Amino acid sequence: MKSHYKIIMETLGDKIRKIRYKSGLKQIEFVTELGIDRSYLSKIESNKIKPGRELLIKMSKEFNVSLDWLTSDQYSQNPASAQNNDEAILLYAFRNLPDDEAKALLEFVSLRSKKLNKKK
Incomplete structure (x- = not known):
């Protein structure tokens, strides 16, 4: 039986845009928080370039989202927690x-x- 539901995979740029929207920040406010140029963020959000490891970690910490979620196909935005x-x-x-x-x-x-x- 075929499912009528289609799973839409979010790109890294989509996820970063989602973080910005949920934070209620305009691009200029978002880039100020992260210490990057607005044109750089625009290229990231449009999937023209990928941010480096340091920036991804900073986004994860600043906006309390899982680094795994940012960089993979995971659906949960919540940070992973230690098991022990x-x-x-x-x-x-x-x-x-x-x-x-x-x-x-x-x-x-x-x-x-x-x-x-x-x-x-």
């Missing part, structure tokens, strides 16, 4: 690392995860 105290400590520590250290840590974890998956 250890995860909470790791998340807090990661978010407070300098960008270069965060990138190095992500690379390490990704490589480690690939090695573990190969053993299975």
Whole structure:
């Protein structure tokens, strides 16, 4: 049986525009909050360019939306929460690392995860 419902996937630009609308901010107010140029935001919202990692993290924190939601096909805007105290400590520590250290840590974890998956 065919479903009559069509799932519309939102682009990153659509999601960022949605954040801005829900915040009740005009483009100029939104870019001031984020410290970016208005033309840059316009290109992001029209899907001509994608923002960098640092800007996505800043948007996630400033506007309390999940980074996963921004960068994937997830439907929930709510930030993911840690499932236990250890995860909470790791998340807090990661978010407070300098960008270069965060990138190095992500690379390490990704490589480690690939090695573990190969053993299975």
